[in-house]
Amino acid sequence: MKVRLARTAGFCMGVRLAMEKVLAEANKAEDPIYTFGPLIHNRQVMKLLESKGVRTVETMEGIRAGTVVIRAHGIPPGERKALKATGLRIIDATCPRVARVQAIVRSHTRKGYTAVIVGEREHAEVIGLRGYAEGPVHVIDRVEDVEALPGDEPLVAVAQTTQDAGIFEEIRQAIQERNPDALIFDTICDATQNRQAEVSSFAGHVDGMVVVGGFHSGNTRRLVQVSESAGIPTFHVETEEELDREALALMGTVGVTAGASTPNWMIKNVVRELERIRSPKDSRFSQAVLRNLLRIFLFGHIWVGLGAFSLTHAATLLAGRPPDLVHPSMAALYIWAMHVLNRFLDRGASTYNEPDQAQFYSSHRTRLVITGLGAVAVALMLAWTLGITVMVAMAGVSLLGIVYGIPIVPVRRRNRWQAAKIKDVPGSKTLAESLAWGVVIALIPLLENGGTAWSGVTVSFFFVLAVVYVRSALFDIFEVQGDMIVGIETLPVTIGERRTMQLLKSVLAGCGALLLGAGLLGAVPSIAYYLLLCVISLALTIHTYETRWLYPGLRLETLVEANLILAGLVGLAWQPAS
Ligand code: SF4
Known part of the structure; x- marks a missing residue:
């Protein structure tokens, strides 16, 4: 079945801000957190908040300690004054x-x-x-x-x-x-207007519309009304289990939208289920085969491995070294293994961020762990062929990669140190990942015999650092809701999505200037100009996400990974001046 997801589906700005404030508090507070009435009209999210100590109350009577959250709808000033008088801590999540x-x-x-x-x-x-x-x-x-x-x-x-x-x-x-x-x-609010207008615009382009969101949510119910009055057969569901598979199987294309209080993971679950429904209009080798292929490549981190291979090839040329197969293979195996093994230490967040991926991991757990460890071993053997120093360095980086994701602060000291793992240090995930790629791809080859120009190595290190930093931060943005729930302080969780986007654009601008400047100064070969293509394509990927041309999911994530593979293709196409 073909699914068209509305660009406006999901949390609106006000709900997102309220959720961010409450989850940030819930992940660190020991005292209970209260909200006057449900924070948002979504039973599944409210259940999840309850499990994190957020309680919904109708009156503050008898409550002596804790934090009170004023929800996105706001409260009358009289109630606000009464709240202040209780002496309880107040978090104002009123939508701006x-x-x-x-x-x-x-x-x-x-x-x-x-x-x-x-x-x-x-x-x-x-x-x-x-x-x-x-x-x-x-x-x-x-x-x-x-x-x-x-x-x-x-x-x-x-x-x-x-x-x-x-x-x-x-x-x-x-x-x-x-x-x-x-x-x-x-x-x-334009969030409401745009959502309704988009639903109306689906008329004539879809055979049916699925609206995901709480049955008690006013704005979700209004979307259902708008869709019905546009003449579209409409299904209102809270979860994928309520989908009318029989009726939907008769449709070729189905639109999906969601209320302002529906989180991404619930939308993804519904989209995934819909995509599994085979409609009579589907051809045998239609999109389902392609989707399954993309799924295996993305969830199995095969794109990541190919991306690391490609980026290493490009970085080798940029550093002025002759291309070979050993370095890209070593980097690809190491980086692929670290991604696979680290995912097992991060299962809490993936349950929310990417339920399909979490399922993939639990059904292929043993196979993935064994191949992940095998890949580290082969990477080390390849490093051995390049010299003992290279192998020791690779072993050190591998050890760091594993230590990064496991608790290193003893339980008795965790009160003083907020972070139990290196990964818990706010914003560290993106930087640590890009540094690891930069070291393996650009710096470790320096340990081999044979002269490599420092200028070329420096430019290639910062090129890899920038490209991987943007790639990792984009994934952090796509996964921000699940990371917030389990309390992983990624870059967007720490500084917010808008600032992260600004930072990524600055990183890309800096990277572009570096390639151009180094090329003009003759510090690196002319491939520097061609690699600007990767910088531009990453900027376009950001634009695709910001304008909601693609929603986080198989296609957008594959597009992000494709930027790294593009670097390798540029390397293959580039001919050094003779
Ligand atoms: S829909 Fe309501 S909560 Fe959401 S952004 Fe608009 S005004 Fe704020």
């Missing part, structure tokens, strides 16, 4: 867009305007907004309600951020007709 609407209501009612809120009277966000009105306030949700609004008072109207855009437009026109001086702010 909701906070803006609160500010509009407060500032205008202060000036004497009567507030009109277009939304659901009992919705937590609307209850919060009502509290910010310092004067009369009316809540309406139908165009007929406009008749009952006062005609002779200055009015300020706002919308609940998840309000239906069509209904709000009707109400806006009706208010303006009745009261031309009324101030009307369209405060519907």
Whole structure:
């Protein structure tokens, strides 16, 4: 079955920020954490938060210690004041867009305007907004309600951020007709508008639509309505188990979207299940075969091994050394083995980030561990052929690679040292991985006999470091939700996705400048110019993700890995000047 995933599916900015704040706290706090009402309308996520000590309460009565989280919908100022008086620690996770609407209501009612809120009277966000009105306030949700609004008072109207855009437009026109001086702010969040617009745009392009999200989630239910009113047969599910496989098997292409509180791993589970359904329109050797192949290459880290081989070939040429097969093979085996073995130490996060991959690992566990250890042994044998110093260095790096992922701080000292493993040091994962690649690919060959120009080695080391750093950080971004849940402080978990993206763009810009500058100065062979292609293709990959052309999954991850293989292809195509 062909699946079209909506670019707007998944956590919106407000939910993501709230989850980040709560999980950051839950992963380090020993005291309980309370949220007023469910943090988000998703039962599976709430269950997971509960397992991490986050409790949902309706009142703070009797609670003497802990942390209270103000959820994304916000609360009225009176409740906020009462919370402060309890002396409990407060984390404000009010969505910035909701906070803006609160500010509009407060500032205008202060000036004497009567507030009109277009939304659901009992919705937590609307209850919060009502509290910010310092004067009369009316809540309406139908165009007929406009008749009952006062005609002779200055009015300020706002919308609940998840309000239906069509209904709000009707109400806006009706208010303006009745009261031309009324101030009307369209405060519907663009995350909601874009999501609904994208669902409508699927009409005519898909045979059915699956909407993933909580049955109690207002914005998810609205997506279902939008899809149905666009004439698309629609299925609302919370998990993949609820998919109507019989009905879906009759469809050729199915669209998938998700509410603002649906995490990536739940969307991935649904997409994976849908892709397994064979529809009558599928040809025998259709995409299913290709998908299975991609799956084996990605989950089995075969792309990583090929990428390491390719990058080593390119780095060898960039350093001005003659190409050979031993160095790329040694690097590929070592890097492949480290990826496979480290995945077994990281099973907690992969359960959320990549459920399909976690399943792949548990069914091929023995085979993967044995081949991983075998690959390290063969890499060491290859290193031996290059000299004893090279072999000792490779053994040292292999040992570091294993120590990196296992607890080294004794249990009794863990109170003082937050990090039990080197991997737990915030942001260390991406740097450690790229350093390991850089050392194995560019620096270890320096230990061999025979002169290698330092300028070439330095440029090739920083080229490998930059390319692998961007590759690893991109995977960290794709896996940020699972890493947050299990408390792995990767770069995006520590500094946020936006800053990580800025950093990656700067790294790529620096890498491009280095290749260009070194090429112009004659410090490295002319392959430096051709390797700029890899820098550009990585920048395009970032763009593909940022514009949501591809969603994290088989295709996007394969694209990221392809950038490293491209380096090898550039090396093969490049002809040194004679
Ligand atoms: S839907 Fe918009 S307003 Fe509501 S939490 Fe998400 S980003 Fe904030």
